[in-house]
Amino acid sequence: MNYSYILRRFALAFFVILGIITITFVLSRVVIPGDPAYIWAGGLTSDAISQETIDNITKKYHFDEPLWKQYFYYIWGVFNLDLGDSPADGRPVTVSIFRFLPNTIALIITSLIISISVGIPLGIISAYKRDEAVDHISRLVALVGVSIPAFLLALVLQWTFYYELSLLPPGGILGEQYSLTRFTGIVPIDALLNLNIMAFFSSIKYLLLPSICLGTILMASTMRLTRNSMLDVLSKEYMRTARMKGLRERVILLKHGLKNALIPVITFIGIQFAALFQGVFVVEVIFQYPGIGRYTVISAIKFFDIPAIMAITLMVGIMFVTVNLIIDILYTYLNPEINIG
Amino acid sequence: MSENGDRRNYLKYAVSAVVAAGVVGALVYSSRGTPEVVQQTIEKTVIKTETVAPKTVVETQTVEGETIVQTVTKDAQTITKTNVETIVAEEEKGEVTQPDRVNISFRFPPASTDPQTSTNVADIELMGNVYDTMLGYVGDSMDRGGNIAESWDVSSDMQTWTFKLRKGLTFHDGSALTAADVAYSFSRLARMKQRALGLTLGLIEADTAVAVDSHTVRFDLPAGKFYPFLPLLLTSTMGGGIVNSKLVEANGGIVDGEANSYLVDNAAGSGPYSISNWEKGIHATLARFDDFYKGPASTKELKFHELTEAATKIAMLKKGDLDIYVEFPPSRVADVLGGKGIVTNNEGPANGALYVTAMNNSTTWAEKKADDLGLPSGTFKDNSDLRLALAWAVDYDKVIDIVFGGFATQAAGHTPYGIEGIPGQPETDPRNVPPPFLFKKDLAKAKEYFAKSGVPEGTPWELMTFPTDASKKLIVVLKESFDALGLDVTTAVMDIPAYVGKLFSAGGTGKTSEGKDGGHFDMSLGAHGFGIPSAITMMPIYQTDSPRGYYKFSDARLDGIFAEIDTLTKADDAARRGELWNQFRDITYTEAFRIYLAQPNAIWVHRDWINDYRFSFNRTHVPGHMISKGY
Numbered sequence: 001m002n003y004s005y006i007l008r009r010f011a012l013a014f015f016v017i018l019g020i021i022t023i024t025f026v027l028s029r030v031v032i033p034g035d036p037a038y039i040w041a042g043g044l045t046s047d048a049i050s051q052e053t054i055d056n057i058t059k060k061y062h063f064d065e066p067l068w069k070q071y072f073y074y075i076w077g078v079f080n081l082d083l084g085d086s087p088a089d090g091r092p093v094t095v096s097i098f099r100f101l102p103n104t105i106a107l108i109i110t111s112l113i114i115s116i117s118v119g120i121p122l123g124i125i126s127a128y129k130r131d132e133a134v135d136h137i138s139r140l141v142a143l144v145g146v147s148i149p150a151f152l153l154a155l156v157l158q159w160t161f162y163y164e165l166s167l168l169p170p171g172g173i174l175g176e177q178y179s180l181t182r183f184t185g186i187v188p189i190d191a192l193l194n195l196n197i198m199a200f201f202s203s204i205k206y207l208l209l210p211s212i213c214l215g216t217i218l219m220a221s222t223m224r225l226t227r228n229s230m231l232d233v234l235s236k237e238y239m240r241t242a243r244m245k246g247l248r249e250r251v252i253l254l255k256h257g258l259k260n261a262l263i264p265v266i267t268f269i270g271i272q273f274a275a276l277f278q279g280v281f282v283v284e285v286i287f288q289y290p291g292i293g294r295y296t297v298i299s300a301i302k303f304f305d306i307p308a309i310m311a312i313t314l315m316v317g318i319m320f321v322t323v324n325l326i327i328d329i330l331y332t333y334l335n336p337e338i339n340i341g
Numbered sequence: 342m343s344e345n346g347d348r349r350n351y352l353k354y355a356v357s358a359v360v361a362a363g364v365v366g367a368l369v370y371s372s373r374g375t376p377e378v379v380q381q382t383i384e385k386t387v388i389k390t391e392t393v394a395p396k397t398v399v400e401t402q403t404v405e406g407e408t409i410v411q412t413v414t415k416d417a418q419t420i421t422k423t424n425v426e427t428i429v430a431e432e433e434k435g436e437v438t439q440p441d442r443v444n445i446s447f448r449f450p451p452a453s454t455d456p457q458t459s460t461n462v463a464d465i466e467l468m469g470n471v472y473d474t475m476l477g478y479v480g481d482s483m484d485r486g487g488n489i490a491e492s493w494d495v496s497s498d499m500q501t502w503t504f505k506l507r508k509g510l511t512f513h514d515g516s517a518l519t520a521a522d523v524a525y526s527f528s529r530l531a532r533m534k535q536r537a538l539g540l541t542l543g544l545i546e547a548d549t550a551v552a553v554d555s556h557t558v559r560f561d562l563p564a565g566k567f568y569p570f571l572p573l574l575l576t577s578t579m580g581g582g583i584v585n586s587k588l589v590e591a592n593g594g595i596v597d598g599e600a601n602s603y604l605v606d607n608a609a610g611s612g613p614y615s616i617s618n619w620e621k622g623i624h625a626t627l628a629r630f631d632d633f634y635k636g637p638a639s640t641k642e643l644k645f646h647e648l649t650e651a652a653t654k655i656a657m658l659k660k661g662d663l664d665i666y667v668e669f670p671p672s673r674v675a676d677v678l679g680g681k682g683i684v685t686n687n688e689g690p691a692n693g694a695l696y697v698t699a700m701n702n703s704t705t706w707a708e709k710k711a712d713d714l715g716l717p718s719g720t721f722k723d724n725s726d727l728r729l730a731l732a733w734a735v736d737y738d739k740v741i742d743i744v745f746g747g748f749a750t751q752a753a754g755h756t757p758y759g760i761e762g763i764p765g766q767p768e769t770d771p772r773n774v775p776p777p778f779l780f781k782k783d784l785a786k787a788k789e790y791f792a793k794s795g796v797p798e799g800t801p802w803e804l805m806t807f808p809t810d811a812s813k814k815l816i817v818v819l820k821e822s823f824d825a826l827g828l829d830v831t832t833a834v835m836d837i838p839a840y841v842g843k844l845f846s847a848g849g850t851g852k853t854s855e856g857k858d859g860g861h862f863d864m865s866l867g868a869h870g871f872g873i874p875s876a877i878t879m880m881p882i883y884q885t886d887s888p889r890g891y892y893k894f895s896d897a898r899l900d901g902i903f904a905e906i907d908t909l910t911k912a913d914d915a916a917r918r919g920e921l922w923n924q925f926r927d928i929t930y931t932e933a934f935r936i937y938l939a940q941p942n943a944i945w946v947h948r949d950w951i952n953d954y955r956f957s958f959n960r961t962h963v964p965g966h967m968i969s970k971g972y
Contacts, residue, residue: 042539059598088452088453089600090453090458090600090602091602091605100622155650162660170653172620172624176618176620176624288623288646288653290621294622304837
């Protein structure tokens, strides 16, 4: 394991995050026009606005101070995990973010599991059975998955499984008959920690449609990339050598072929993490799923809640940087021969 | 067995399975019995336009015994007929899925249950059922009666109001509601300085409300304010909801300039319902408060769902998982009309939204625009000819027909006749009072005004709006109308942050100068609430020293009206106040200070087991205890 490489990646990640903080600050204070204090005092929806309220807000959020001072307050707040108060409810935005973020993490993890557990095997089979019926069907499924927009797939799934078949709920996160003590904020895990197996199954039921929807989009791309990568690997000389040595087909495929084929796939999954986040905003709104995407679209943007929008942008940026850092580290494990000095 | 034999067997099995499924399905279907069918009607406005082609006719006239034959060419004519059409649909009666609960969709997700902080529509839908107010509307009328207050006295100068509270009232936690709670609620309104403070129009300060004894509250209003507004404030949950002072003090109390975080998620009210469960982002469940002094509500539970997608709401409505779809989009009426167990009501003009378009009138914008086009300074500022040209150019019939599908009424101004302060007025619902006149599309008249306005043909004109279903269609109709007038119209549909930015930024130079004069747009299309509270708050827009930089109308007549209204604060002045308000309305409407387009109808879609419910945003609360009265 190349530790100096890992340390360099961590250092770079830190500066990337600092860059994200600076860019979000500039966007919020300099680029977006208008007077937030006036809007937060009710200026957009009412003609009855109190100047005292405007002054109160201006003082609280330091809008009357020089820009460099506001930037300092912001940086100081970030490193103290104080991302400001939401003008919508007056509470720290971290309260809302930590309430909704675990739900989004649960959704993303489930979607990734679905996409990897379906996409990779399908890609392997498709490559192994190249040009046979299963290959054609898999590629057709992949094409549909890549082409269909997330919102359309979400509505179709909802109509089919909720309205027509009455198999799954239209939205939400947990059956209302269950009440759980919050440990992690991730409902299926909390259900297990509460030793409530029925609540666990209920939470999975609510998670199914949004994660199938999100997972399908990524699954399609994963399947195609795995297939192409496997085809490339299967044609290599060492694969022929392994066969000639008399190894079993499964060993050849999985031990020798898949490990090499996965390198670009894992990199791809890391890049697609950003795409998943885009899908999260739409999917959470349609399925009434209380995650960070829904909170951003329904509450933060509509209310012009700049502290919340900045905090969410920062969170997403940090998550993206972290995921790519993990991918880079995994890369060195998968192929230690790669020179990354 | 041979391969062919296998295939024949599989075919046999498949056919048998299909036939069996068909038989079973038929049996199941037939065992449903004959469904009960009810007839339902809904009215919509239908506008039919006929075009009569140009024709040449020979006319014969006899003048002083002489016969004159003339060949006359008649131009093409467009004849518009407006009718109200009744659509009849038959619907199958539905089942009651949850008899002890009414499932309602929120219009927007609520953020807080603090009545002294919030001014959001969604928060009111929750708070209106959970908090009680000093005064309230009587039944469906606009009459005001006592809620927490049983009786009251008003001094002759209207500066001192003394309320006697009902005895025996309690909060949801069982503690007594006393005068101290009322005084506390209004004190925190002034001290916290949050959004709701603006609604008081300066009437409430930290020590305005005083608890004289356990059941008497006196309001000593500060000098120089508009006192007749106080009853309105005391009727509104926004600002006027009474909180449990003991509970709030035990959870953060009052901190000057700061909101109370406890009340963001927890209510402290005495209304007909209490919040039993609130999963933020998903739903809020309200449980009936059996000790409510008006009697327990007929429905044990209300569950408000935070749903935003129309398709999801319609699906849930059809399945019976949603009972009331609040503010149903008119464009989707066909999806539910005649649906099993669904009733669709067109309840006439709604109070929720009034679509209006207005040109920018800020000095900064007007001078910059004139300068950019090489026109005399002042061409665009307070240009009433241009405003009237625009007003007469709009195709109002298309607005009703195409944009709202016939489910709207042409708006006739912002304030109804005889608003706040006219005694005896509530006998007639002010929404039904006929307007002075209605603008109609008259391109010839519009062009006459346009020619007088000094604005040349081909002047670039940007029209902006934010993306609601109606706005996106309305902007197309307006573009067509104003293009026909001679302007070169471009449209911009943008989300709230960008829209707000253009509303407030000064002439494209960046941040607004204290929000006092600005606006980087030519014309905006928006929607706002219609009704009595807004009438009072319209004054700042129409005064010369208006804080709203992008309108800033300068009209000596309106300034004179406001100056006189400000002095009329006594009870005896009500009639004169009413006259002045009517003058204000006539001037601003007939001279098109803002062009009022349409008032969408309230389309309430609900399950057929829900009877006698009433939602009224105009009353700033949802009277949940009236839901399913007839059930």
